[in-house]
Amino acid sequence: MKLEQLYNLIGADMKAVDAVIRERLHSDVVLVRQVAEYIIQSGGKRLRPALVLLSAGALGYRGSHHHELAAVVEFIHTATLLHDDVVDESDLRRGRQTANAMFGNAASVLVGDFLYSRAFQMMVEIDDMRIMRVLSDATNVIAEGEVLQLMNCHDADLDEARYLKVIRYKTAKLFEAAAQLGAIVGGGSPEIERNMADYGMHLGTAFQLIDDVLDYSGAEVETGKHLGDDLAEGKPTLPLIYAMKNGTAEQAACVRHAIESGGRDDFPNVLAAIRATGALEHATRQAAAEAERASIALAALPASQYKDSLLELCSFAVARTF
Secondary structure (H helix, E strand, C coil), rough: CHHHHHHHCCCCHHHHHHHHHHCCCCCCCCCHHHHHHHHHHCCCHEEEHHHHHHHHEEEECCHHHHHHHHHHHHHHHHHHHHHHHHHHHCEECEEECCHHHCHCCCCCCHHHHHHHHHHHHHHHEEEEEEEEEHHHHHHHHHHHHHHHHHHHCCCCCCCCCHHHHHHHHHHHHHHHHHHHHHHHHHHHHHHHHHHHHHHHHHHHHHHHHHHHHHHHHHHHHHHHCCCCCCHHHHCCCCCHHHHHCCCCCCCCCCHHHHHCCCCCCEEEEEEEEHHHHHHHHHHHHHHHHHHHHHHHHHCCCCCHHHHHHHHHHHHHHHHHHC
16 A cells, blocks of 8 residues: 555544644744745655554544544654754755755754644643643654754664664654554554554654664665665664664674764665665565564554554555655
8 A cells, every 4th residue: 555545544534633733833924934844744754643643543543632643743843853963964854955955954943843842832732631641751852863963973882682672763753652642542552553653662663763774775766865874874773773783794883883973975885785784685674574463553542543553554664765
């Protein structure tokens, strides 16, 4: 199933979420509107909002409160993108100039702050302490994950367990929160809520692991970013960690130097080491295992088209090329 087909089931809901996003992006400050609209309209997959909608639908929810929650999740995600691109000094995302490349670092950071604070305004209006706790905890963990990633840059001694912790914090946590929010608004039992949170966490981990793979194997026209961006920033992602551990001494030394020094000069040799050691296949297997765990977490859900779509997302997470 393609993402567009999956979204057919929630097409009307996604349009409602977009309407909430447009309404709540409003600011009397022109630059805030310009930057926020630029990044929101830049062609993202809207996966996290879709998770809120699909999870709620799988539990039989047919109201409209999940539209606001989905918009809150998208605002939090967008704020992290704005801040990430500044930290990483990125100039390309989804095939377009990043907001910081277009408007400057200062505007990107401050508009990211605006989106965070707008998200929290919306949380307060929802007036549900359980929802506020899930979202505030998630936002805090994501910030910790961003700091962990910053600390790990150029650290060639990072092991797989420590790297997976960064993924759980920085990426998977918002997937987890999105799926859990759907369970909360859908009136799921505590067990179902835990299962949905587990589903989101494993699905988000699978997505990030495939992002790691695509950084060395994807087509730039599809991924919307430059190949080797992670290497240029000195990020020791799973393919690099595996290649160092399983390659020859020469290959390990090459990858280590590339991580410690950053830049793209070593990219051809690093790519050769990754291919020779089967590092991309290893990372893909890890992603498939995470996707399988996500699927298992859905076992207690009643049969429905929404559940089928959640299961299809597990397959999409591993098979995707963008």
